[in-house]
Amino acid sequence: MGFAPLSRLARVVFSLSVMALGATVLPSVLAAQQPGTVKANYGAWSIVCDQPAGASGEQCALMQNVIAEDRPELGLSVVVLKTADRQAKILRVLAPLGVLLPNGLGLNVDGKDIGRAYFVRCFADGCYAEVVLEDELLKTFRSGATATFIVFQSPEEGIGIPVDLKGFGEGYDALP
Numbered sequence: 001m002g003f004a005p006l007s008r009l010a011r012v013v014f015s016l017s018v019m020a021l022g023a024t025v026l027p028s029v030l031a032a033q034q035p036g037t038v039k040a041n042y043g044a045w046s047i048v049c050d051q052p053a054g055a056s057g058e059q060c061a062l063m064q065n066v067i068a069e070d071r072p073e074l075g076l077s078v079v080v081l082k083t084a085d086r087q088a089k090i091l092r093v094l095a096p097l098g099v100l101l102p103n104g105l106g107l108n109v110d111g112k113d114i115g116r117a118y119f120v121r122c123f124a125d126g127c128y129a130e131v132v133l134e135d136e137l138l139k140t141f142r143s144g145a146t147a148t149f150i151v152f153q154s155p156e157e158g159i160g161i162p163v164d165l166k167g168f169g170e171g172y173d174a175l176p
Helices: 008-021 027-032 135-143 168-174
Strands: 037-042 045-050 059-068 071-082 089-095 105-109 112-117 119-123 126-132 146-154 157-164
Touching (some): 059 157
Antiparallel strands (some): 045 059, 105 112, 119 126, 146 157
């Protein structure tokens, strides 16, 4: 899993993911910003679009927000986007403040260890890990049933948060 630079589109999608997660986890963000528009739903995934100030058109991302069943304070926002030049696909996961940053973010799909990504940046409302969505991982997400993202609150305590992959392929294909 490789890292991609933070682009203007990436900042917009980060803002969209923060806003979408905001209702239950980050209420202060909703008060400050308007949310994007949900254009379509595909299984557990939604295409969310917004036109940022100064942009010539709408920018969209495929996303899903999840909250750990046994820990309502622990939620993730999983975002997939295509860069404006269509040269790269980005997978970004926003985690709440308080996660242990050096351990990074683990990923398993249907019980198979995929690897780990490291947190790139933290803002007042959370930290995110970002990787280039390589073709191999894209295929794995398309064919998988459940992706489990693992965050750490201590070196010994990894918390797996399942993300439903139902609708991922159709949603990705519909992403402008």
